[in-house]
């Protein structure tokens with residue numbers, strides 16, 4: 001009797017576990033004429049803590065509200081392209097209402113990553129307002145843009161919209177971030193049209209403004225609803241990351257730190273404490 005075993009049918013062997021690919025950190029580029037994009041970056045960090053954020057402030061071209069539209073388009077496109085040549089970003093966020101209302105088509109045509117823009121949050125404001133009287137605080141350029149008229153026609157046709165295009169508030173906020181006081185009496189005078197119009201909802205139509213929301217709320221205590229675009233932009237950014245292959249868990253797996261803030265022109269160290277409070281450092 002043979003002791004040789006009859007050949008066993010081949011059974012598929014479980015393959016040894018393969019090492020998981022290293023987790024990729026979502027890289028997000030946030031662009032603004034100045035520091036306002038940091039208000040959007042803060043919302044993105046809250047919703048997508050795993051993302052690594054690079055904020056570019058075009059301080060050499062600031063403020064965009066005083067620039068011809070073609071200049072805003074050229075500066076936005078060339079500065080974003082410069083950053084994309086240096087690092088593989090997953091999403092670009094144009095965190096500037098003034099640039100978004102003119103530069104998005106040219107930017108989207110020039111880059112091959114998803115681009116998110118920011119426009120005044122007229123739609124959510126119309127959903128919140130009881131009195132149907134809404135205030136819009138923005139730059140003089142944004143309040144004049146045809147894009148805004150279209151937003152109002154589409155989403156707030158039954159509301160009265162009181163617009164204040166403030167020529168200096170962005171510069172005051174840049175100074176405030178460097179430790180100088182906000183000129184609240186002058187700001188209060190500028191906000192008077194909102195009191196006169198009896199608005200119950202106020203749209204912050206410039207990304208700089210949420211940085212001083214507390215002061216604005218103090219000056220307009222009668223306003224019930226304060227609306228900005230930060231959370232909606234962060235949600236859209238998360239959706240685009242998921243569409244490009246990140247799992248929802250990848251976006252919240254850990255908390256990234258050491259976010260970078262780049263400037264197109266010279267910048268003083270007096271901005272560093274403000275950047276540090278928001279988790280950024282000059283790079």
Ligand code: DGL
Pocket residue numbers: 032033034036037062063064065066095096097098099139142170205206207208
């Ligand atoms: N943060 C920009 C915005 O949302 C400021 C515009 C400017 O530089 O005039 O519009």
